[in-house]
Amino acid sequence: MGSSRFSTRLLNISIASFCKSQQLEKAEATIADAIRLGYIPDVVTYNTLIPAYTHFVGFDAAYLILNRITKSGLTPDVVTYNSLIAGATRCSLVPQSLGLLEEMQRSGINPSVWTYNTLMHCFFISGQLEEARRMFDKIIYSNLTPCQTTFNTIINGLCKVGDTSNALLYFRRIQSRGFSPKIVTYNILINALCKSRKLREARRFLKELKESGHDPNAITYTTVIKWYFRSSRFEEGFKIFLEMKSKGYTFDAFAYCTVISTLVMKGKMEEANVCIEHMVRNGVLDIVSYNTLISFYCKEGKLESALKLLDEIDKGGMNTDEYTHTILIDGLCRTGDIDKAQQHLKHMKLRGYDTNFAASNCLISGLCKSGQYEYALKLFEKMEFKDSFTYTSLVHGFCKAGKFCEAANIMIKCLRSGMKVLTSVQRAVFYGLRDKGLGREVRKLRSAIRIARTYSRYKSELR
């Protein structure tokens, strides 16, 4: 029936628009209505829901769409699987991404360039360079043609693992072989260069971008503004902001969050507040926007306002994420409400956020601040994953309590795990040990640092 096909297309358009404005319930209600009226959703209808479910609910919810497709007598296609792989990648679920690749091949669906691009990205962000390389080889051996995104993914991946110089070399090499960079490539490089503090080189790329006939877009502008603000060059940042406005670009959620969080970071609370008012007036808030707001209120010590937003998120049918809870735990610790912070951490575990160690890091530093070292140490020992924040917080805490031997021991553990303690905290440990006449401990620590340094040099030579 021709008219029904036409209606399915209209249905899909309206589903896409609901998904885009994060109105999943309306999307689902529309599908239900359509079915009641005798129109049949097709695989495109369901595929459209996948990224929306990933984004606003979670990967598990997105994965359930697969069942709905088969239950409706439809067959998942390459787009279904590519979307699911992208969803798993988004949620940092590497094994699931690979499982999906196998699953799709078992169902007789051939992976496309998109599939491998996505998997390559997945491996890059999880630091598995060899595997990422293997995905590129798959593209070549499967007689698929690498595309612009393939190259951008590689450049971006190298940047994300901290290898900006190799990203640049690779970029220049493929450029000399006919790769013509577009705006995305430039944005990747400009951001990476800013991040590794090569601001001059970043500016050169901005110039190159303009000279090659491209116009900076909203992403370019947001990136540049962020880095001007971060280096406290507010005047220049606002100048760029005006240039952006004069080009007709408006702020989106990304731009607002970037600017607000950078201003908060710099302690410019009034300016941040002006920006927040704009953001709230201008658009639908997503979870990251809410997190940014909550962070602002926490830094201001207005925990009630922060908690009120939690209700608002709930009422809007949105889900909080690990950031939301980490920010709150940190806020509670900062106001000295350790008990509530601990309660909240338990609540996180119950909600399945147990792999999140950022929250534990906050709690460790909060416990140290309130003098509960024993408890901080217990929590530290229970933590399965630790990073340099974990170690630094604890070492810092012990220093402040005058327990320099304990601080030194934790620092040695940290060095042995291949991580570093913040330099200023390192200095505090040495100063304290010396002050107490603990020369033997000083020497022990020195030698641990030397060994760690040798080892890390050795590792970088191996690469």
Place this chain on the structure above:
DNA sequence: ATAGGGTTAG
């Protein structure tokens, strides 16, 4: 349907 700018911790 994939790649680029956003939220956490000293």
